[in-house]
Amino acid sequence: MSNWKNLFLLFSLAVNIAAAATLVYFWGRHAEVRRLPALLQRPDRTGNPSAPLWKTLGLQHPQREELARLRAPFNERMRPLRLQLQARRHQLMQLLLTNPTAEDSLQIILRQMAEDQIQLDRSTVEHLLKLRPHLDERQWRLMVEALDRERHSGRGLRRPSPIKRMER
Numbered sequence: 001m002s003n004w005k006n007l008f009l010l011f012s013l014a015v016n017i018a019a020a021a022t023l024v025y026f027w028g029r030h031a032e033v034r035r036l037p038a039l040l041q042r043p044d045r046t047g048n049p050s051a052p053l054w055k056t057l058g059l060q061h062p063q064r065e066e067l068a069r070l071r072a073p074f075n076e077r078m079r080p081l082r083l084q085l086q087a088r089r090h091q092l093m094q095l096l097l098t099n100p101t102a103e104d105s106l107q108i109i110l111r112q113m114a115e116d117q118i119q120l121d122r123s124t125v126e127h128l129l130k131l132r133p134h135l136d137e138r139q140w141r142l143m144v145e146a147l148d149r150e151r152h153s154g155r156g157l158r159r160p161s162p163i164k165r166m167e168r
Helices: 002-029 051-056 061-097 103-134 137-153 162-167
Strands: none
Touching: 061 103, 103 137
């Protein structure tokens, strides 16, 4: 009888370990799947949206070094601009929650946000023009097409990947 009891306890232990391992596996797998609020899903809010693009461009080692050298000061310049735009968006959300909403304050914040966005876009274009001499025509085209796709992907306008188009 003790053999059966030991066998039953061993089987029970194995089932419990399997159940716990399954729970741990699925808990870790789906922990990052939570959706962010729509305002935080904007393309300009991501940490490093172009990181996968650098890998798909097929850069040579000297190109990678030169682009990294140019990218570091650009990131430092862009960080405060992005934070400022984010703060203005937060101000806008807070203002929209007030009742009644002050129309003049709303217009001021919207104008400031538009100016911030213009400055971000201008800095990005200037940076891209600095990168262009270091890329061949295929790499440049892939980069520009990917940036165009990223701009529209936040609003649901999906376009086919330029990488897949180039491979065909």
